[in-house]
Amino acid sequence: MAKPKKAETREEKRERAARIFEILDPLYTQEKTALKFKNPLELLIATILSAQCTDKQVNQVTEKLFRKYPSAEDYVKVPIEELEEDIRPTGFFRNKAKSVKGACKGLVEGFGGQVPGTMEELLKLPGVGRKTANCVLGAAFDVPGVVVDTHVKRLAQRLGLTTNTDPNKIETDLAGLLPKERWRRFSDILIYHGREICKARNPAHERCPVAHLCPAAKMT
16 A cells, blocks of 8 residues: 655745746746836736736726826826726726725825835725735835735645635745745746646646646646
8 A cells, every 4th residue: 555645844845836936937038017007006007907807908908098097196086987988998897996096095195196115005005905016016116025816826726835725825825935036026937827838727737847846737
């Protein structure tokens, strides 16, 4: 009778995460985010709109949106019905319009209309969670952070780097496996790898360069 496989130690998991990083890092050379922006406010708005929407679609919408609303005050003043129509192509436009207006109202009332550069301050804004905050902090302020979107959540679980389902706990797990300077880059790597190879349905294990390090691939 075969002996049960020994559980992976935390140090072994760290070493495996480092190997995954080193293999995938040179394969994905894209920018920190595919969202187009010129300042932190534009990135904040684009990130809110990107929920369950492609970056390409968001960029098409924000090209006109950012010209129409150059400041946080502009988003606060516009009737919500008009804003909903402006962002309709991104989907879930009613909820997103509320989030955009709420966040911008928070910026105007608490930060002089400027996007703050800390997690604590960003989380005070209505409609802004840790994923959005980490996106803004990493791309606009170069502050290290783990961005847990649907791709990162899926890959972190498949790769056996977390057993959690809550995004905040997944963020903590991944942050504990890599040095701070690799947090944002590892998030980007997993996002791009999730889009290209490790898709939600029918992941291409045969083409995956880290399949030998992936528990999910070994089970197929």
